[in-house]
Amino acid sequence: MKSCRICASANLEVKEVSMTGAVVTFTEVAVGSSGYPLKPPYTLALIKLDEGGHLIGVLKGKGEKDADWVGRRVKVLFEVIAGEEKVTKPDSWPRVFAQLLPD
Amino acid sequence: MRPLASIVTAGCARYGRRDGFYARELLAEALDEAFENCPRLSRADIDALYLGQAFETFEHQANTAPSSAGGYGLRRIPAIRLDSVSSSGASALRQAVLGIRSGEYDVAIAAGVEKMTHVPTSVALDVISMASDRPFEQWNGVTLAAINAMIARMYLRDYKATEEHLAMVAVKNHRNGFYNPKAHLRKIVTVREVLASKAVATPLKLLDCSPISDGASCVVLCRPELAARYTDSPVDIVASAEATDLNFVFREQLLGFEATRAAAAMAYAQAETSADKVDLFEVHDAFTINELLAYEDLGLCTKGSASRLLESSETSVGGRIPVNPSGGLKSKGHPVGSSGTGQAYEIFLQLTGRVEPERAVKGAHTALSHSMGGAGESVQVHVYRKRG
Numbered sequence: 001m002k003s004c005r006i007c008a009s010a011n012l013e014v015k016e017v018s019m020t021g022a023v024v025t026f027t028e029v030a031v032g033s034s035g036y037p038l039k040p041p042y043t044l045a046l047i048k049l050d051e052g053g054h055l056i057g058v059l060k061g062k063g064e065k066d067a068d069w070v071g072r073r074v075k076v077l078f079e080v081i082a083g084e085e086k087v088t089k090p091d092s093w094p095r096v097f098a099q100l101l102p103d
Numbered sequence: 104m105r106p107l108a109s110i111v112t113a114g115c116a117r118y119g120r121r122d123g124f125y126a127r128e129l130l131a132e133a134l135d136e137a138f139e140n141c142p143r144l145s146r147a148d149i150d151a152l153y154l155g156q157a158f159e160t161f162e163h164q165a166n167t168a169p170s171s172a173g174g175y176g177l178r179r180i181p182a183i184r185l186d187s188v189s190s191s192g193a194s195a196l197r198q199a200v201l202g203i204r205s206g207e208y209d210v211a212i213a214a215g216v217e218k219m220t221h222v223p224t225s226v227a228l229d230v231i232s233m234a235s236d237r238p239f240e241q242w243n244g245v246t247l248a249a250i251n252a253m254i255a256r257m258y259l260r261d262y263k264a265t266e267e268h269l270a271m272v273a274v275k276n277h278r279n280g281f282y283n284p285k286a287h288l289r290k291i292v293t294v295r296e297v298l299a300s301k302a303v304a305t306p307l308k309l310l311d312c313s314p315i316s317d318g319a320s321c322v323v324l325c326r327p328e329l330a331a332r333y334t335d336s337p338v339d340i341v342a343s344a345e346a347t348d349l350n351f352v353f354r355e356q357l358l359g360f361e362a363t364r365a366a367a368a369m370a371y372a373q374a375e376t377s378a379d380k381v382d383l384f385e386v387h388d389a390f391t392i393n394e395l396l397a398y399e400d401l402g403l404c405t406k407g408s409a410s411r412l413l414e415s416s417e418t419s420v421g422g423r424i425p426v427n428p429s430g431g432l433k434s435k436g437h438p439v440g441s442s443g444t445g446q447a448y449e450i451f452l453q454l455t456g457r458v459e460p461e462r463a464v465k466g467a468h469t470a471l472s473h474s475m476g477g478a479g480e481s482v483q484v485h486v487y488r489k490r491g
Contacts, residue, residue, distance in 0.1 A: 027252035033229035096243040
């Protein structure tokens with residue numbers, strides 16, 4: 001990549017990120033689309049990564065309880081769903097999940 | 104100030120579940136109304152057709168624009184389809200305005216259409232979710248409702264608004280749509296009913312969401328100096344602005360829509376006006392939260408005070424600044440590609456005194472339409488003024 005795809009800056013460097021962050025907002029999805037393999041209900045969370053930037057993924061590890069997840073710490077996971085190992089680009093991307101970390 | 108273009112007539116096919124019709128037949132229904140109400144206009148006057156339609160594939164049909172034009176006796180003219188998802192109709196309107204303004208065309212049709220109720224709901228939702236980013240949003244379980252739900256949760260939290268406020272948007276717009284013969288959901292709803300409707304993506308419930316609808320609408324535009332040839336009561340378009348933004352997940356600021364603010368600023372400057380001088384608004388309310396955000400982004404009130412503006416009833420018909428007297432997407436319906444031109448149709452009727460008295464904005468002179476594609480990725484704002 002020669003320039004940032006968001007701000008067009010050419011001043012780029014590769015940096016490792018922790019992939020930890022916090023839940024900014026979330027929703028319990030009750031009505032899903034046919035295109036996503038997990039069937040609702042599932043909890044979708046928008047994560048602000050500690051190093052900056054956002055990712056959206058399904059929240060894991062919340063057990064049976066429904067709660068206010070805003071502010072909760074998470075570890076972002078990229079997981080290949082069973083059966084999708086051979087999916088090729090443009091859909092080769094692993095799916096994003098957010099594992100809740102202990103309080 | 105010189106208008107950009109003038110609307111001389113308009114039409115709208117009834118929104119709803121229209122089994123047994125192709126999109127082009129719904130479009131023909133809208134065009135019939137426009138021509139019937141403007142006897143001095145003939146098909147031979149039309150120089151171009153701009154058609155907003157998001158998802159031709161619902162009908163396993165491509166090339167809808169030329170086949171719709173040719174199939175309606177509009178032969179050999181340029182006919183092009185535009186897609187900006189939920190604001191496709193507004194994109195068609197803007198391109199028609201630009202076509203007129205360039206001097207290339209004297210008269211052009213801006214239309215919008217969508218036929219989508221015949222596919223299973225989960226498939227329709229999957230297709231609509233194509234509006235969001237494939238690898239970073241859709242791929243990870245995002246639906247358009249889910250994005251708006253996450254925005255709604257942030258909004259309620261940051262500004263001490265409640266789910267009742269979201270419900271009040273639905274109540275207001277259903278009350279307006281009840282009196283609109285073209286509306287899909289013509290029923291009065293109460294706050295209690297909205298709150299009790301089943302969850303779609305918390306905190307949004309079924310009655311916070313616009314319905315999946317079939318429908319079509321159109322406006323016929325001409326160069327301002329030619330308007331008198333066709334009608335004694337044209338409506339001038341005095342601003343046409345458009346802006347885009349990154350997909351939701353890539354934005355630094357998640358609350359409010361930058362594209363709306365940018366397009367509104369351009370539109371107010373072009374029209375030499377401001378929010379407080381506009382008599383009525385038709386805004387994007389695919390989800391109830393969108394209308395609250397539109398109040399703030401369009402400058403009807405300050406950031407965080409939309410719920411209080413709504414509570415004041417000032418945005419109801421009869422209030423100081425009625426919003427969505429048509430019923431909005433919420434009650435009138437949301438045939439995706441038609442919603443933008445549907446707003447222009449409503450404004451043409453309002454400013455020429457042709458709407459049902461229960462939802463008429465009396466004495467309205469200036470109006471604004473705000474259409475949004477996706478979760479704020481594409482926004483079009485138009486300002487309209489009654490001639491004279």
